[in-house]
Amino acid sequence: MWLPCGCASKCVVASLSRRVFRSYFHVLGGRRHNIAAFMPESAGFEGVSDCSALQEFSVSNSESFWAAAARQRLSWISPFHTVQDCDLSRGRIKWFEGGKLNVSVNCLDRHVHTCPERVALIWERDEPGSEFKVTYRQLLEMTCRLGNLLRRHGVKRGDCVTIYMPSCPLAVASMLACARIGAAHNVVFAGFSAEALAERIRDAQSSTVITVNQGVRGGKLTELKKTVDTAVQSCPTVQQVFVAMRTENPVAMTAKDVAMEEEMQKEDVVCEPAAMDSEDVLFLLYTSGSTGKPKGLVHTQAGYLLYAALTHRYVFSYHDGDVFGCVADIGWITGHSYSVYGPLANGGTSVLFESTPIYPDPGRYWEMVQRLKINQFYGAPTAIRLLLKYGNQWVHKYDRSTLKTLGSVGEPINTEAWEWYHTVVGDGRCPVVDTWWQTETGGICITPRPSNPDAEIVPGMAMRPFFGIKPALMDTEGEVLTSNHTSGALCIAQPWPGMARTIHNNHQRFIETYCQPYPGYFFTGDGAYRSKEGYYQITGRLDDVINVSGHRIGTAEIEDVVNQCSQVAESAVIGYSHNIKGEGVYAFVVLKKGMDVEEMDLSRQLNDLVSKKIAKYACPDCIQFIQRLPKTRSGKIMRRVLRKVVEQDLNGLGDLSTLDDPAAVQEIIEGHRKLS
Numbered sequence: 196m197w198l199p200c201g202c203a204s205k206c207v208v209a210s211l212s213r214r215v216f217r218s219y220f221h222v223l224g225g226r227r228h229n230i231a232a233f234m235p236e237s238a239g240f241e242g243v244s245d246c247s248a249l250q251e252f253s254v255s256n257s258e259s260f261w262a263a264a265a266r267q268r269l270s271w272i273s274p275f276h277t278v279q280d281c282d283l284s285r286g287r288i289k290w291f292e293g294g295k296l297n298v299s300v301n302c303l304d305r306h307v308h309t310c311p312e313r314v315a316l317i318w319e320r321d322e323p324g325s326e327f328k329v330t331y332r333q334l335l336e337m338t339c340r341l342g343n344l345l346r347r348h349g350v351k352r353g354d355c356v357t358i359y360m361p362s363c364p365l366a367v368a369s370m371l372a373c374a375r376i377g378a379a380h381n382v383v384f385a386g387f388s389a390e391a392l393a394e395r396i397r398d399a400q401s402s403t404v405i406t407v408n409q410g411v412r413g414g415k416l417t418e419l420k421k422t423v424d425t426a427v428q429s430c431p432t433v434q435q436v437f438v439a440m441r442t443e444n445p446v447a448m449t450a451k452d453v454a455m456e457e458e459m460q461k462e463d464v465v466c467e468p469a470a471m472d473s474e475d476v477l478f479l480l481y482t483s484g485s486t487g488k489p490k491g492l493v494h495t496q497a498g499y500l501l502y503a504a505l506t507h508r509y510v511f512s513y514h515d516g517d518v519f520g521c522v523a524d525i526g527w528i529t530g531h532s533y534s535v536y537g538p539l540a541n542g543g544t545s546v547l548f549e550s551t552p553i554y555p556d557p558g559r560y561w562e563m564v565q566r567l568k569i570n571q572f573y574g575a576p577t578a579i580r581l582l583l584k585y586g587n588q589w590v591h592k593y594d595r596s597t598l599k600t601l602g603s604v605g606e607p608i609n610t611e612a613w614e615w616y617h618t619v620v621g622d623g624r625c626p627v628v629d630t631w632w633q634t635e636t637g638g639i640c641i642t643p644r645p646s647n648p649d650a651e652i653v654p655g656m657a658m659r660p661f662f663g664i665k666p667a668l669m670d671t672e673g674e675v676l677t678s679n680h681t682s683g684a685l686c687i688a689q690p691w692p693g694m695a696r697t698i699h700n701n702h703q704r705f706i707e708t709y710c711q712p713y714p715g716y717f718f719t720g721d722g723a724y725r726s727k728e729g730y731y732q733i734t735g736r737l738d739d740v741i742n743v744s745g746h747r748i749g750t751a752e753i754e755d756v757v758n759q760c761s762q763v764a765e766s767a768v769i770g771y772s773h774n775i776k777g778e779g780v781y782a783f784v785v786l787k788k789g790m791d792v793e794e795m796d797l798s799r800q801l802n803d804l805v806s807k808k809i810a811k812y813a814c815p816d817c818i819q820f821i822q823r824l825p826k827t828r829s830g831k832i833m834r835r836v837l838r839k840v841v842e843q844d845l846n847g848l849g850d851l852s853t854l855d856d857p858a859a860v861q862e863i864i865e866g867h868r869k870l871s
C-alpha cells in the first residue's frame with residue numbers, strides 16, 4: 196500500500212492539516228481562502244485572492260506569473276535571464292533563455308534526494324493483477340544505466356533516439372535517459388506499422404532505435420521487434436537497435452541489435468546529467484495534419500516541463516501521496532505529459548497502463564482503480580462510451596472510493612458519456628475535467644479546473660482557460676469575436692511555455708499552419724463555441740483531420756494509401772459520427788476504368804493496405820465504390836457534399852452550382868442508400 200513519505204510534511208499545502216484540507220477545493224472553500232496556499236508560486240501577486248483572479252493575473256502579467264512558477268517548480272543548474280522572447284507572427288517562441296537545467300534531474304534526482312522509496316511508476320501490465328512498482332531510486336538507477344549505455348554506444352547531445360515500445364517502465368527510463376544525456380526522443384506509438392515507423396525514423400534522422408521483443412495487449416502478442424527489423428531496412432541512418440525483453444520469447448537478433456537489459460547491467464548507476472539550455476530540444480512527437488505527411492512537433496526542455504507539471508498538479512488537484520492513473524499510451528502526447536513528465540516532475544506516483552479497457556472484461560479500469568487505489572483517473576471518451584454500453588454492474592462491482600477527480604481527453608465527450616462518467620463511475624462525487632489540448636500545446640489549455648471551488652462545471656464543456664492561456668475566437672474574416680454566445684476558429688492570443696516550438700526540419704510549415712492563418716495568434720485547427728457565461732465548448736476540427744477513438748489522423752494520409760492500390764483511380768476520405776469511436780472513417784473510392792473487381796475483396800485489400808502502411812485504427816469503417824467524385828470546376832473535391840450524404844442530411848447539401856457534374860451527387864446518394 197502506498198504510504199506518503201516524510202517529505203510531504205515540508206510541502207506548503209500539506210503543512211496545512213492534511214486531513215482537513217485534502218484538496219485545494221477545500222483550501223479555497225475554507226475560511227483561510229488563501230490562494231497562496233493553493234498555489235505557492237502566486238504568493239506576492241497583488242490582488243490575487245482566488246482562482247479567477249489568478250487566471251486574470253497570469254494572462255495580464257504573464258512574465259511575472261511564469262517566472263515565479265519556473266523558479267518555484269523547476270530545479271535550475273543556472274538561472275534564466277529572460278522570461279520570454281516570443282513573436283507569434285514570426286513563429287519565434289523562446290522561454291527562460293539563459294537558464295540551464297536537466298529534465299531527468301527534475302523528474303528523478305530531486306525526489307530521490309528527499310524520498311527515494313516513494314513509488315514513481317506503477318506498471319499495470321496487460322496481465323491483470325500483476326502490477327509492478329518502481330520507486331524513484333530504482334527509476335533513477337534504470338535511467339542512469341541506460342544513459343550510460345546510450346553514451347557508450349555513441350549517442351550524443353542533440354541526437355534523436357526513436358523509441359518504439361508499449362507503456363512500461365523501461366520506456367519511461369528510455370525517455371528520461373535521452374533527457375539525461377541531452378538527446379531528443381521520438382516515441383512512436385507501438386501500434387504503428389513498419390512503414391509509418393520507418394517514415395518517422397527517417398524524418399527524425401535517428402541512428403538509434405529502442406524497442407522490445409514483443410508487445411502484449413489484450414492477451415495478444417505483437418511482434419514489435421520484427422516490425423522494427425522491417426522498418427530499419429529502409430532507414431539508412433539506423434546503426435543500432437536496443438532490444439528489451441517484454442516476454443520470454445527469444446527473437447532473432449541482427450548485427451545492429453543490442454540486448455538492452457543485459458548491457459544495462461554492465462553500466463554504472465551514476466550518470467552525469469547534461470546541462471541543457473531551456474530551449475534545447477527535449478522531444479519530437481509526430482502527429483497528423485491536414486496533408487499526407489505527419490509532422491514532427493518539437494518540444495523543448497524547461498517550458499514544456501513546467502507546463503506539464505503545473506497543469507498536472509492543478510487541473511487534477513494532484514497532491515503528494517496520490518496515485519495518478521492516466522491510461523493513455525506513452526506513444527501519444529497525453530502519455531508524455533500526464534503519464535511521464537507532469538507526474539514525475541511533481542514527485543507523483545503514475546500508473547502506466549499497458550492493457551485495454553475490456554481486457555479481460557469491461558471491469559478492467561475499475562478493478563484497477565480499486566486494486567491500485569487510484570485517486571485521479573484520466574481517460575478517453577471513446578473508452579467511456581464503450582464501457583457504458585456494457586452496463587453499470589461492471590463499475591459497481593469495485594470500490595472506487597479513492598477517486599477524487601475524473602479526467603477526459605482527446606475528443607469531445609458527449610453528454611451521455613459525461614453523465615455516466617460522473618454519476619456511475621464517480622458516484623456523483625468527483626469533478627469531471629473535460630480537458631482540451633493538443634500535441635502542439637504540450638499540456639492542457641482549456642479545462643473546468645483549476646477554478647474556484649463553487650465554480651460550476653457544465654457537462655461536455657471544457658469550460659475555462661488554464662493559467663496563462665488567453666483563448667480567442669475568430670470569425671471568417673479573421674476578426675476577433677468579442678461577444679459571448681458565439682462560435683469561431685479557436686486561437687490562443689499569447690504564447691505560453693508549453694507550446695511546441697517548431698516542426699522538425701520544417702519551420703515554414705509550422706508558421707503556415709499555426710501562425711499565419713491569424714497573424715499574431717496561435718491557430719489550433721479546432722472550432723469552439725463560447726457560451727453566454729463565457730465557457731468554452733470545442734466543436735471539432737476545422738481542417739481535414741479526424742479523430743478516431745481519440746487518435747488523430749489526416750484524411751489525406753488515408754487517401755494517400757488508398758490511392759496506392761493499383762485498381763484505384765482516386766478517393767476521398769471523410770470522418771462521420773460514430774457512436775463508439777467518436778468519428779469513423781468513410782472512404783469513397785473511384786476505380787480505374789475497366790476494372791472488374793469483387794468489391795468485398797477490394798475492400799479487404801484496402802483495409803489491409805491501410806493497416807500495413809499506417810495502423811489498424813486508420814482503416815475505413817465503410818468503403819463506397821463510386822463512378823466519380825463530386826468536384827468543383829477547378830477540380831477540388833467537395834467534401835462538404837460527401838459529409839452531408841453520409842450524415843443523410845440531403846436538405847443540407849447546400850449550393851451545388853459550382854459542381855462540375857451534379858449527376859455525380861445523385862449517384863453517390865443512391866450508392867450510399869444501398870450500403871446503409
Ligand code: WTA
Nearest residue numbers: 604605606607629630631632633634733747
Ligand atoms: C481534439 C490530444 C474536444 C481536438 C491531447 C484537438 C478535443 C485534437 C479534446 C488534438 C476535448 C482534444 N474536447 N476535442 N477535451 N481534447 N481534442 O494532438 O480536435 O492527439 O485538436 O492531442 O484532439 O489531438 P492530439
